[in-house]
Amino acid sequence: MAVDHAAAEVDHLAAERAAARFDVEAMKIAWAGSRHAVDVADRMARLVASDPVFRKDNRTMLSRKDLFKDTLRKAAHAWKRIVELRLTEEEASLLRQYVDQPGYVDLHWGMFVPAIKGQGTEEQQKKWLPLAYKFQIIGCYAQTELGHGSNVQGLETTATFDPMTDEFVIHSPTLTSSKWWPGGLGKASTHAVVYARLITEGKDYGIHGFIVQLRSLEDHSPLPGVTLGDIGGKFGSGAYNSMDNGVLRFDHVRIPRDQMLMRLSQVTREGKYVQSDVPKQLLYGTMVYVRQSIVADASKALSRAVCIAVRYSAIRKQFGSQDGGPETQVLNYRTQQSRLFPLLASAYAFRFVGDWLNWLYTDVTQKLEVKDYSTLQEAHACTAGLKAVTTSATADAIEECRKLCGGHGYLNSSGLPELFAVYVPACTYEGDNVVLLLQVARILMKTVSQLTSGKQPVGTMAYMGKVQHLMQSKCAVKTEAFEARALRMAVNCAQNIGQASNQEEGFYERSPDLLEAAVAHIQLIIVTKFIEKVHQDIPGHGVKEQLQNLCNVYALYTLHKHLGDFLATGSLTPKQGALANEQLGKLYAQVRPNAVALVDAFNYTDHYLGSVLGRYDGNVYPALYEEAWKDPLNETVVPEGYHEYLRPLLKQQLKLSRL
Numbered sequence: 001m002a003v004d005h006a007a008a009e010v011d012h013l014a015a016e017r018a019a020a021r022f023d024v025e026a027m028k029i030a031w032a033g034s035r036h037a038v039d040v041a042d043r044m045a046r047l048v049a050s051d052p053v054f055r056k057d058n059r060t061m062l063s064r065k066d067l068f069k070d071t072l073r074k075a076a077h078a079w080k081r082i083v084e085l086r087l088t089e090e091e092a093s094l095l096r097q098y099v100d101q102p103g104y105v106d107l108h109w110g111m112f113v114p115a116i117k118g119q120g121t122e123e124q125q126k127k128w129l130p131l132a133y134k135f136q137i138i139g140c141y142a143q144t145e146l147g148h149g150s151n152v153q154g155l156e157t158t159a160t161f162d163p164m165t166d167e168f169v170i171h172s173p174t175l176t177s178s179k180w181w182p183g184g185l186g187k188a189s190t191h192a193v194v195y196a197r198l199i200t201e202g203k204d205y206g207i208h209g210f211i212v213q214l215r216s217l218e219d220h221s222p223l224p225g226v227t228l229g230d231i232g233g234k235f236g237s238g239a240y241n242s243m244d245n246g247v248l249r250f251d252h253v254r255i256p257r258d259q260m261l262m263r264l265s266q267v268t269r270e271g272k273y274v275q276s277d278v279p280k281q282l283l284y285g286t287m288v289y290v291r292q293s294i295v296a297d298a299s300k301a302l303s304r305a306v307c308i309a310v311r312y313s314a315i316r317k318q319f320g321s322q323d324g325g326p327e328t329q330v331l332n333y334r335t336q337q338s339r340l341f342p343l344l345a346s347a348y349a350f351r352f353v354g355d356w357l358n359w360l361y362t363d364v365t366q367k368l369e370v371k372d373y374s375t376l377q378e379a380h381a382c383t384a385g386l387k388a389v390t391t392s393a394t395a396d397a398i399e400e401c402r403k404l405c406g407g408h409g410y411l412n413s414s415g416l417p418e419l420f421a422v423y424v425p426a427c428t429y430e431g432d433n434v435v436l437l438l439q440v441a442r443i444l445m446k447t448v449s450q451l452t453s454g455k456q457p458v459g460t461m462a463y464m465g466k467v468q469h470l471m472q473s474k475c476a477v478k479t480e481a482f483e484a485r486a487l488r489m490a491v492n493c494a495q496n497i498g499q500a501s502n503q504e505e506g507f508y509e510r511s512p513d514l515l516e517a518a519v520a521h522i523q524l525i526i527v528t529k530f531i532e533k534v535h536q537d538i539p540g541h542g543v544k545e546q547l548q549n550l551c552n553v554y555a556l557y558t559l560h561k562h563l564g565d566f567l568a569t570g571s572l573t574p575k576q577g578a579l580a581n582e583q584l585g586k587l588y589a590q591v592r593p594n595a596v597a598l599v600d601a602f603n604y605t606d607h608y609l610g611s612v613l614g615r616y617d618g619n620v621y622p623a624l625y626e627e628a629w630k631d632p633l634n635e636t637v638v639p640e641g642y643h644e645y646l647r648p649l650l651k652q653q654l655k656l657s658r659l
């Protein structure tokens with residue numbers, strides 16, 4: 001039973017649920033990963049849903065100030081509950097997820113703590129982490145500047161070592177060097193990991209991380225030399241406006257030398273720069289960590305939107321039989337299915353590839369601990385590429401779900417506008433998606449160039465080693481078609497770049513094609529990981545069959561959508577393309593009776609979904625009607641402003657008509 005629906009009196013979706021051909025409880029386990037994962041998520045979701053402090057149905061009606069205060073209140077209350085109930089790290093993180101309101105704690109736990117863990121020495125970790133763990137300090141991640149975000153090497157903030165005092169002087173030399181965007185910086189954080197150019201002995205050693213205190217721990221006022229503020233309102237109502245994305249300027253602010261994060265490189269007491277024997281890209285480790293978690297978040301956001309759209313499509317009826325019989329559920333329209341079911345399949349696909357990516361990340365981290373850097377490039381390519389492809393697809397899908405819900409999808413009470421507004425910046429933060437895909441493309445080009453030297457590609461690039469076969473064969477098997485498409489697109493790009501006067505120029509000219517080659521490579525990974533998942537032993541009546549269906553939907557839909565690539569590279573014939581489309585229609589018919597149960601398997605509470613259209617009990621119309629009356633505009637029958645602006649107008653019209 002989904003968590004807060006036990007009391008639902010009428011289940012308007014009961015017939016849909018009864019029609020499902022698989023065990024929903026077992027599917028919940030397949031989705032969450034284990035029985036334990038289902039149980040703990042269930043408990044945390046229930047805890048949040050039943051606590052009035054975590055109410056969020058009025059969020060889009062709050063002013064920015066009230067919304068921010070509400071966020072502070074929720075964060076403090078969540079922390080109180082975490083301490084009182086002695087929640088584990090896993091439980092606490094789920095509780096924060098279900099509170100579902102972007103706020104400074106996301107950056108504190110999600111970036112500040114990981115940056116210190118990844119880039120701080122053991123000594124620095126011992127000093128700073130206990131303070132952060134107990135919330136005696138609040139931290140954020142201050143990298144992006146007004147003038148530069150994507151180009152990290154172009155950042156301008158300086159950290160100049162002063163050997164006289166054994167301190168770094170942090171300074172913002174220009175307006176464009178102002179830190180701009182960091183979440184939690186504007187109003188909440190007391191500390192930040194600040195990225196700045198390290199200058200010592202007159203030499204610029206590039207970007208490094210520093211722990212800098214920004215606000216007094218006594219009264220929260222900015223420390224001398226520090227200018228701080230919020231950067232202003234953002235897209236949509238409610239949504240990401242709960243976050244205090246901030247601006248920060250330094251005027252020669254001094255910090256002790258030991259606040260430079262010194263795991264990757266050090267500055268000695270005398271001011272000598274010492275590079276450790278670790279790759280300098282580890283400076284970007286926090287971003288890699290967050291990118292992998294963003295892939296898991298994509299499946300959460302997408303599954304929420306799909307859950308709303310599927311349930312509502314089963315309730316909503318339009319048109320019907322000619323003889324006045326019942327109208328048709330819009331979920332029965334073939335067009336609705338062909339728009340919605342690929343999104344349902346994508347939610348599952350992203351979930352499983354997210355799990356795999358988490359495994360890859362953990363594996364790389366363990367290897368790094370024993371100084372094995374061999375999989376660093378693979379981790380970068382997979383996190384960057386999957387982050388880009390899954391967030392772009394999810395942002396588009398949320399908007400598609402809004403349209404699938406017709407007019408009511410445009411109401412705030414559908415939950416979809418806010419979900420979209422909160423979600424879309426994921427295409428930009430933690431690396432603009434185009435910039436990240438170009439990173440993948442660079443690695444693809446490097447791999448192609450090494451093929452002739454006999455170097456065998458490994459990991460997710462291993463298929464490129466089958467170059468002779470994949471360049472020539474006609475592909476009968478689905479994965480092979482995806483492999484051939486990705487490889488041939490990459491090889492085409494490499495050949496075209498090879499004809500340019502130099503590599504950089506060629507890469508620049510061919511970058512639109514390179515983006516598409518990178519997408520093809522990443523889609524191959526998603527399809528492969530879904531197939532690997534369905535080949536596992538998956539218990540529960542009908543569960544494996546449903547996942548197999550969804551896997552086929554994802555693969556064939558992707559193939560259909562990018563048929564141009566497959567045909568242009570000769571990876572498929574037009575006849576195979578047409579057959580794939582035929583097959584897709586049949587698969588949708590198999591998904592149809594299971595659709596509602598497949599979204600029930602996400603096990604979301606009505607509180608977390610935050611949507612009158614996606615209610616578990618399907619009792620949509622009374623809820624929509626009731627919700628409308630809660631709008632502040634309906635507090636008075638005659639609107640404020642009537643006497644000033646409507647009455648005189650109407651009176652004037654009355655006078656004119658009497659003339």
Ligand SMILES: CCC/C=C/C(=O)SCCNC(=O)CCNC(=O)[C@H](O)C(C)(C)COP(=O)([O-])OP(=O)([O-])OC[C@H]1O[C@@H](n2cnc3c(N)ncnc32)[C@H](O)[C@@H]1OP(=O)([O-])[O-]
Nearest residue numbers: 143149150151152153281284287288376380429430431435
């Ligand atoms: C949740 C909401 C909160 C949001 C928070 C934020 O947004 S926070 C702000 C988020 N901000 C952003 O996300 C900013 C996005 N921008 C960036 O991440 C970087 O500027 C860049 C990667 C685009 C270029 O960097 P660059 O000019 O320094 O480098 P380059 O291109 O010249 O490549 C040199 C080599 O490094 C390799 N390599 C690169 N990255 C990694 C890695 N992570 N790991 C391992 N390796 C990596 C690359 O493959 C290449 O290898 P090769 O060929 O030499 O063997």
Ligand SMILES: Cc1cc2nc3c(=O)[nH]c(=O)nc-3n(C[C@H](O)[C@H](O)[C@H](O)COP(=O)(O)OP(=O)(O)OC[C@H]3O[C@@H](n4cnc5c(N)ncnc54)[C@H](O)[C@@H]3O)c2cc1C
Nearest residue numbers: 141142143144148149150181182183425428429430431434
């Ligand atoms: C909601 C939100 C929260 C954020 N939180 C944080 C935070 O906590 N801490 C932090 O430090 N930062 C944060 N950021 C900043 C974020 O990381 C950057 O905005 C992001 O990295 C993109 O950089 P940019 O803004 O410089 O975009 P730009 O690089 O200026 O992008 C503008 C356009 O240029 C294109 N472009 C750029 N470079 C290239 C290229 N080489 N080739 C082709 N096209 C290119 C892009 O594709 C895009 O279309 C946040 C941003 C947002 C929106």
